[in-house]
Amino acid sequence: MVEKLSLFESGQAQLDEVAGILNLEPGIRAILREPMRELHVSIPVRMDNGNVRIFKGFRVQYNDALGPCKGGIRFHPDETIDTVRALAFWMTWKCAVAGIPLGGGKGGVICDTKQMSLSEVERLSRAYVDAVWQFIGPERDIPAPDVYTNPQIMAWMMDEYSKLKGYNCPGVITGKPVAIGGSLGRGGATACGGMFTIIEAAKHLNIDLTAATVAVQGYGNAGSNIAILMNDILGSKIVAVSDSKGGIYNKQGLDPHKVFQHKASTGSVVNFTDAENISNEKLLELEVAVLCPSALEDVITERNASKIKAKIVAALANGPITPEADKVLVDNGVFIIPDFLCNAGGVTVSYFEGVQNAYNYYWDEEEIHERLGRKMTKAFQAVLSESLERKVSMRVAAYIVAVARVAEAMRLRGWG
Ligand code: GLU
Secondary structure (H helix, E strand, C coil): CCCCCCCCCCHHHHHHHHHHHHHCCCCHHHCCCCEEEEEEEEEEECCCCCEEEEEEEEEEEEEEECEEEEEEEEEEEECHHHHHHHHHHHHHHHHHHCCCCCCEEEEEEEEEHHHHHHHHHHHHHHHHHHHHHHCCEEEEEEEECCCCCCCHHHHHHHHHHHHHHHHCCCHHCCCCHHCCCCCCCCCCCHHHHHHHHHHHHHHHCCCCCCCCCCEEEECCCCHHHHHHHHHHHHCCEEEEEEEECCEEECCCCCCCCHHHHHHHCCCCCCCCCCCCEEEEEHHCCCCCEEEEEECCCCCCCCCHHCCCCEEEEEEECCEEECCHHHHHHHHHEEECCCCCHCCCCCHHHHHHHHHHHHHCCCCCCCHHHHHHHHHHHHHHHHHHHHHHHHHHCCCHHHHHHHHHEEEHHHHCCCCC
16 A cells, blocks of 8 residues: 655655756755754643643744745644644745745644634743744744734734843744734735736736636635735636635625625625535636635645646645646646745745844835735746746746755855
């Protein structure tokens, strides 16, 4: 029986393939196959009932050849070190492909914030920083929001770090609220960056996005914002959206703002008026111009890849398409915008946030969008030309561009 590879192992397998294409030196290849550093912590938190509970947490610094490590912190009940490691690995390629001077990192805590009070979440956020603060910092490793963490949590974490250091340190973390050093445009940045790549992909494929049909799987930060942006700015028709509880469909199009309000008041997109409830599985198989998997990893797998009928799959989540599924989609003529390219807008505006914190001077939203548009378009075009020149898939091309950039930095530093 063939052992199923873990998320990180399948990342390593993809790296091996690209290392072969690039003919990487054995030393560089060996360094890139493993995380540079990992911290495992036990985090004591006093719960509202007076008892102390221990949470397990991680921070992985994968590679810092291009600059300080960068990447979000996830609060998830099913978090594992393997997932955090894989996500830190992808952050390395994400920063490199986006052309920003940062390395790859990621953090995670095994917890279910839906079962915790707000003050318990605050104490956990502060305690996580107490456990990792000597390991992070603006010159070392800069966390950010990710699955089930948000600007308020970033604010508590930045405040805790600043207290430990004894002075204000906004640059330790990004994705903060604007009032305490966050960047304008950071909230919608992942989706906005994704939209720039979808625009480029559609141009390349000669698809008119006006009134084009769109299905969005996941209605958190990335999913709800991509639905709203594509509806409001491009005039596309959002025919289906979903969250972990199920999906909704209307072939005439949904109003993504109203869906957002419905989810805010009921906790889910399901049972929205003027729409039919559908399963997440059905949503993925709809015949649409653009499909945006925008929630978690491993959504399009060997099991359902052959049923995907979208023309463009824009991977806004991290790792939603398995490598096996990727091959099936490519064989079936589906154009994939790979995750660490498609969702690089979040970390790109995080980088702008760090720059503004260092300057202590803040840009207006227009400037952020303009700079983000330039970065994302350039990144997409670099990957597309690599894919056309070498006749490889967009995913392999994205790895080639990113790995070559990190390898060059390593060579110049004398690591190879
Ligand atoms: N968590 C986001 C990601 O996976 C953003 C990371 C960041 O801003 O540092 O890309």
